[in-house]
Amino acid sequence: MLAKVFPIPLKPGKQAEAERLVHEFAPLGPxxxxxxxxFRVYRDPAKPDFLLFVEHFADQAxxxxxxxxxxxxxxxxxxxxxxxxxFVEIDHELVVGL
Known part of the structure; x- marks a missing residue:
């Protein structure tokens, strides 16, 4: 399994537009x-204009x-x-999973 994490800082004031695009993309892509x-996208209520993507794929292909x-x-x-x-892309390897 391939795990990807993307901490994404947004341009000021673009949170709502970015979330709308993610909602549109999710059923069409992932x-x-x-x-x-x-495919999970998180917002931080204490940090405006930021999204955290956490995604898992079967493999690189x-x-x-x-x-x-x-x-x-x-x-x-x-x-x-x-x-x-x-744009920051971070690869992770699973150590423990429940």
Whole structure:
């Protein structure tokens, strides 16, 4: 399994628009992908203009399919990318899972 974490700082005042795009993307992208095991996006109530993405994929090929999808290209690397100040991608390896 491949685990990805993306702490995403947003441009000031873009929280609502970013959340709208994530809601639009979820059923069109991850919701249709066999290799996407989980797709979760969190907001921090104490930190405006910030989202935390936590995603799990079956393997690298599944992640590549996810980021190569038409929905990803239009909504995430397209519209969503215009709302962020920095893109950080962190790979994680599972140590313990319950």
């Amino acid at each position: 919701g249709q992908e066999d290799g996407t095991l989980s 599944a992640y590549d399919a996810h980021t190569g999808s038409a929905a990803y290209k239009e909504l995430i690397s397209g519209k969503f990318a215009d709302l962020i100040t920095e």
